[in-house]
Every structure is written in C-alpha cells, then in structure tokens.
Amino acid sequence: MEYDTAPAEAAFRxxxxxxxxxxxxxxxxxxxxxxSPTDDTAWEVRVAWxxxxSAGGWLGLTWPTEYGGRGATLAQEVVFETEYARAAAPARVNSQAxxxxxxxxxxxxxxxxxRRFLPRILSVDDIWGQGFSEPGAGSDIAAVSCRARRDGDQWVVDGQKVWTTFGHQANWLYVVCRTHPDASLRHKGLTMLLxxxxxxxxxxxxxxxxxGSEEFSECFFTGARTDADMVVGEVDDGWRVVMGTLGMERGAALIPxxxxxxxxxxxxxxxxxxSGAFEDARTRQRLADAYIATxxxxxxxxxxxxxxxxxxxxADAAAATSKLFASVAHQRLGELAMDIEGPAGQVLSSPLPEGLSFAQRTFLLSRAETIYGGTSEIQRNIISERVLGLPR
Known part of the structure; x- marks a missing residue:
C-alpha cells in the first residue's frame, strides 16, 4: 500500500x-x-524490542527533537508504519503513551x-495506562464519577476506572476526574490528571x-495523590483535553x-x-467479501x-467511519475462520491462552472490537450527528 508521499521519502523507506x-x-x-493492543503475549520480549x-530513534518519529523525538514529517511516519506492519514486527507495548x-x-x-515525561516515554522507562472508562461511564466520558479534590499542593483522587489497557504493566496513569461536581453541565468540571x-x-x-490474555485492568483510587502541577491543560477543562486526545486515534494508526x-x-x-472448505460456493463468497472489506x-x-x-x-468522514467498519469486518472474519476450522475450533490443544488456534484467537479477540475505542452504537451517533448533520 503506497500513499501520496514525495519521491524524497523513497530514501527514508x-x-x-x-x-x-x-x-x-x-x-x-x-x-x-x-x-497486539489487546494481547500481552511475550511482554518482556516486546519491551526489549x-x-x-528507541535506541534506533524510531519512537515518537514526529515529536520535536528537544523532547527526544526525531522531528520527522507525517509522510515519514506513514512510511515507517507501513514498513513496520509489512515486516510483522512485534506489537509495541507503550501504544497508550x-x-x-x-x-x-x-x-x-x-x-x-x-520535558519530564516525553523523553521517558521514548526511552521506554515509563509505561502509561489510560484512566477514562468507569463501570458507569464507558463510552460516555461525561458521566465519570471518579473525583479529585485539591489538598494543599496535591490532588487527592478517589474512585474507580476499568478496562485500562495494560494497566497492570503501567507505572503512570492519565486519569480524567471530576473536580467540580456541581457544574451545570456533565462535561464541565472534568480535569485530566497524571x-x-x-x-x-x-x-x-x-x-x-x-x-485468556491479561489485556486490561480495573484501577481503584483510595486517597491516591498526585502533585498540583500534574494537571494537563486547565483545571475543570478536561473535556477539551479528552476530546482532543481521542481525535488523535485516527490517521497513521489505521495502517497497521x-x-x-x-x-x-x-x-x-x-x-x-x-480443509476443502474452499469448494463450497457460500464459503468462497464469504472469503471474497472479507477480501473486499480489506x-x-x-x-x-x-x-x-x-x-x-x-x-x-x-477525509474526516472517512476517518469517522473507519473504526466502525473495521471492527465489524474483523468480527465477520473471525466467524468465518471458525466456520472453516469446523468442529476442531471447539477444542483447545492446551489451556488458555497458549492453546488457542489462529481462528479461535481471531474470533475471541474480535468480539470486543465493537465495544472498546467507542461502541458501535456511539460511533453511529457520532457519524449521524457530526458527519451527516442529522438531529440528535
């Protein structure tokens, strides 16, 4: 897959x-x-990778050089992500950061x-987890109830977060908290804390x-503390920071x-x-549909x-629909893989997660794709309102 990059990118490729x-x-x-972002297999090997x-200067390619980045162009980042995916290199562990x-x-x-955090992300000295979702606030971030109150030169955090990807591997969390519980609107009074x-x-x-992979975690805060200067953006303006952050999930990340x-x-x-399943006309049609989806x-x-x-x-509309389309298409592919595997797909060769076949792993891991990163229902609402201009 090639993109509209300048000929000068050939040397970089x-x-x-x-x-x-x-x-x-x-x-x-x-x-x-x-x-993968949903699989912690071979964690230590992936950390070493x-x-x-990091030593080769391939992390944070477009970040400014004063913070440890390479100062590369977006076109170069696209080239790198494409070649990285083609080489099937191990999945990166610090994708949240x-x-x-x-x-x-x-x-x-x-x-x-x-200056404090960016170089440590690039050197893989800090692993970060995201504290957005809660038991009562999944895709609806405005409903978070985890609270933070100021106590002198620190913030005190109380509450719970859930579905924190690789949270048990993290040594820092970026957490959206409610700091103004009496705000007139739900999305007001939120603050982003480190x-x-x-x-x-x-x-x-x-x-x-x-x-069977320990992909995510639930996090409990009971009088947890962080310094007053660990606010990202402004106090009570966390909604703007959250929305800006979620908007960064699209783009070159689609390539792998x-x-x-x-x-x-x-x-x-x-x-x-x-297996001989290719002889079945219906199976061939489903395979063709899967290929067309890619x-x-x-x-x-x-x-x-x-x-x-x-x-x-x-391309804003294309970006908005990409996650919804990809998650549904991947689930259908997992179902097709299991149908082709047949009765053997119901049996494990050994305990989870090692005993899973390719078909079983694809099928099981894809089930959550229409939930995490924004449920399909929420994605459809966003597309209808923000892309198509339909009423709420």
Missing amino acids: DEVRQWLSEHLVGEFAAHRGVG EKEL LELLGPMLLEFGSEEQK VPVDQEGVEIRPIANLA MQLAMEHEVHQVVAAARE QLMRATTARVVSGLLRGTTE
Missing part, C-alpha cells in the same frame, strides 16, 4: 527497511507479529511536563479477556490495522484451501492519510 532487516533478528524475529526501537498521551502532552501539556501508580492509594487488578487484517484474510483463505479499508486509509499529508479535512 530504504532506511526503514534496512534497519528492520538488520535488527528484527534472533528472538525478535521469532516473535514476528506477536501481540521497544527499547531496540506513543499514540495518545504523548500527542496530548505536546498539544496541552506544560513545558515542564513535556497519577503515579507506585503508591498506597492505587490498586490495580488485572482482568483476563476472552482469550488494515495490513494486519489483509494478512489474516490470506491465512483464512489458505486454511479454507487446506480493500475498502485500504482505500479509506489512503484517503485519510492523503488528506492528512495535504493538511485538508476532506
């Missing part, structure tokens, strides 16, 4: 390919394609926060997902998702040929990325 060929070796090569990327928190600090953080995990008032309990699904479709086709994702990703490279907003 060669540099990326050369570096990956020289460093994606040994134990790293043995773990090609391992892990991320440190290897690299894709969300880091850009959030660059946009809304103080100079002191940028909270250290290593303290008595923070308890993190891992939660296993359907595939799209390429990974293309690879999975090829695996499902191979399984169908091997090509639609490819075209959408290209539109979004090309729009970003040109600095236009024409």
Whole structure:
C-alpha cells in the first residue's frame, strides 16, 4: 500500500527497511507479529524490542527533537508504519503513551511536563495506562464519577476506572476526574490528571479477556495523590483535553490495522484451501467479501492519510467511519475462520491462552472490537450527528 508521499521519502523507506532487516533478528524475529493492543503475549520480549526501537530513534518519529523525538514529517511516519506492519514486527507495548498521551502532552501539556515525561516515554522507562472508562461511564466520558479534590499542593483522587489497557504493566496513569461536581453541565468540571501508580492509594487488578490474555485492568483510587502541577491543560477543562486526545486515534494508526487484517484474510483463505472448505460456493463468497472489506479499508486509509499529508479535512468522514467498519469486518472474519476450522475450533490443544488456534484467537479477540475505542452504537451517533448533520 503506497500513499501520496514525495519521491524524497523513497530514501527514508530504504532506511526503514534496512534497519528492520538488520535488527528484527534472533528472538525478535521469532516473535514476528506477536501481540497486539489487546494481547500481552511475550511482554518482556516486546519491551526489549521497544527499547531496540528507541535506541534506533524510531519512537515518537514526529515529536520535536528537544523532547527526544526525531522531528520527522507525517509522510515519514506513514512510511515507517507501513514498513513496520509489512515486516510483522512485534506489537509495541507503550501504544497508550506513543499514540495518545504523548500527542496530548505536546498539544496541552506544560513545558515542564513535556520535558519530564516525553523523553521517558521514548526511552521506554515509563509505561502509561489510560484512566477514562468507569463501570458507569464507558463510552460516555461525561458521566465519570471518579473525583479529585485539591489538598494543599496535591490532588487527592478517589474512585474507580476499568478496562485500562495494560494497566497492570503501567507505572503512570492519565486519569480524567471530576473536580467540580456541581457544574451545570456533565462535561464541565472534568480535569485530566497524571497519577503515579507506585503508591498506597492505587490498586490495580488485572482482568483476563476472552482469550485468556491479561489485556486490561480495573484501577481503584483510595486517597491516591498526585502533585498540583500534574494537571494537563486547565483545571475543570478536561473535556477539551479528552476530546482532543481521542481525535488523535485516527490517521497513521489505521495502517497497521488494515495490513494486519489483509494478512489474516490470506491465512483464512489458505486454511479454507487446506480443509476443502474452499469448494463450497457460500464459503468462497464469504472469503471474497472479507477480501473486499480489506480493500475498502485500504482505500479509506489512503484517503485519510492523503488528506492528512495535504493538511485538508476532506477525509474526516472517512476517518469517522473507519473504526466502525473495521471492527465489524474483523468480527465477520473471525466467524468465518471458525466456520472453516469446523468442529476442531471447539477444542483447545492446551489451556488458555497458549492453546488457542489462529481462528479461535481471531474470533475471541474480535468480539470486543465493537465495544472498546467507542461502541458501535456511539460511533453511529457520532457519524449521524457530526458527519451527516442529522438531529440528535
């Protein structure tokens, strides 16, 4: 998949390919394609790989050099993400910090926060978790009830967060809290706080997902403390920070998702040929539909990325629909993979998570995709109201 990048990016592409060929070796090569944002498999190997990327200057490519970044262009980031996905390198462990928190600090953080935290993200010395969702506030962030009150030169946090991706691996959390409970509107009176995990008032309990991976956690704050200067943006203006942060989830991040699904479709086709299921006309049609879905994702990703490279907003609608389309398409692919595997798909070769076949893992992990990152129902509301201009 190529994008509308300048010819000058060809040299950068060669540099990326050369570096990956020289460093994606040994134990790293043995773990090609391992892990994902919903899978903590081979965690220590992936941490070591991320440190290897850090040493090569491949993390935070577009971040300013004064904070440890490379100062690269968006076009170069697109090139890197494309080559990284093609090489099937191990999934990165600190995606919460690299894709969300880091850009959030660059946009809304103080100079002191940028200089303190950004270099430690890039050196993989700090692993971050996100404290947005709560038992009573999933996609509806305006409904959060976790509170923070000022006590001298610190904030005191009380409440609960849930579905914190890799939260049990994190040593810092960025947490949206209610600091003005009497605000007239629900989304008013929220504040974004940076909270250290290593303290008595923070308890993190891992939660296993359907595939047996400890992907996420629930976090309990009981008198947890953080310094007064750990506010990102302004006090009681956290809604603006949250919305700005969630808007950063689209763009170049779509590339590895799209390429990974293309690879999975090829695996499902191979399984169908091997099992004889390919002889069934209905199965062939479902395989064709899965392939078409990846090509639609490819075209959408290209539109979004090309729009970003040109600095236009024409692809906003494509970006808004991409997550909804991809999650549904991936679930259908998982169902197809299980149907092709047949009765064997109902049996584990060994306990979870090691005993899962490709089909089983794809099927189980895809079930949550229409929930996390914004439920499909919420996504449809956003598309109808903000893209199509329909009434609430």
